[in-house]
Amino acid sequence: MKNMFKQALYASALSLALAGVAVAQDPIKIGFIGELSGPTAGVGQDQLDGFNLLLDQKGGKLGGVPVTLVREDSQMKPDVAKQVARSLVEREKVPIITGISFSNIMMSIHQYITENEVFLIGSNAGPSQIAGAQCSPYQFITSWQGDQAAEAVGQYATDKGYKNVVVLAPNYQAGKDIVSGFKRYYKEPLAEELYTSLTQIDFSAELSQVVAAKPDAVFAFFPGGLGVAFAKQYAQAGLMNQYPLLTTFVVDALSLPAIGDTALGIVSGGFWAPDFDNAQSRQFVQAFEAKYGRIPSNYAAQSYDAALLLDSAIAKVKGNVADKPAFMAALKEADFDSVRGDFSFSNNNFPKQGMHVMEVVKDDKGRLTLKTIGTPFKSYQDAYHAQCPLK
Structure with a gap:
């Protein structure tokens, strides 16, 4: 009887242990x-x-x-x-x-x-x-937060002394946030502020407006495939050498192989680069x-x-x-x-982080990539955190 009781206890303990593992x-x-x-x-x-x-x-x-x-x-x-x-x-x-x-x-x-x-x-x-x-x-x-990379590029444009900038972005929340971020640190009046459909891939009309404005530089935000289409058309229009192209999320590891060597020299803002x-x-x-x-x-x-x-x-x-x-x-x-x-x-559960400026270059394998050329902002909070009631 004692042995049977011990066996029962052992079986019960083993069952509980296995259940715990499960x-x-x-x-x-x-x-x-x-x-x-x-x-x-x-x-x-x-x-x-x-x-x-x-x-x-x-x-x-x-x-x-x-x-x-x-x-x-x-x-x-x-x-x-x-x-x-x-x-x-x-x-x-x-x-x-x-x-x-x-x-x-x-x-x-x-x-x-x-x-x-x-x-x-x-x-x-x-x-x-x-x-x-x-x-x-x-x-x-x-x-x-959507404004932050553009804030870094806005500060870069100010530091470069650009006085006449055309801004382009898709007409949705991220586009509006990014333009707001650029203008937060670029205080000069914009030559043009152009918004496009989120599905638009033909930018010929907008590029004609860029030429008419004769800007010191152009700032553009177009994510994913939109960025590839915009950058290619910008280069094909012969604008790359006339008006420096400043961007956020146009040139990255996804888009650069598709854009090709015409992307060399494009400036971008962001929180991280492969270097x-x-x-x-x-x-x-x-x-x-x-x-x-x-x-x-x-x-x-x-x-x-x-x-x-x-x-x-x-x-x-x-x-x-x-x-x-x-x-x-x-x-x-x-x-x-x-x-x-x-x-x-930060209190709003967005990162406190630095924001950097990068330039498109070729790495030691001849591949297009981004090289960090400056850090306008070190560890800092986004512009909206004070509106968040979280502590």
């Missing part, structure tokens, strides 16, 4: 929403590739816990984004959503995701509204090139940082992301080595 190893579902089709698909794909790179390096785990990544294509359509967000939250029961490529998509789903207390780890879009009054304790953005000289960035660039056979873009870099942030925070809560206050605190700590160097969150 719970501990239960995968965490993470939703990924991005542009994965159409002319802007490169942005979402690089975000996805950057995130997957760390997942591969960690053996499919984050924070030591297996992860199932559920991918969704928002197709650059807010209605589609709402459908896939609802599917991830209500059917897939994901506790975390990452990605989000464009600000119009972010604005269509941000409130729904965060009000359902799902953690939103945004790795690209950073519209002014969610940095300000519409911020949420459930959002953690690992990219930038950053810190250990995490060097490791990331090397690993990304080895896996995907191309230079990583900023989109991949900021999504890799999103995965690093989650790896750190999930480890801190030992995989228990259902403990939302603890997981929120762990995310806020941002206890990871970022590809950009120093990283911390």
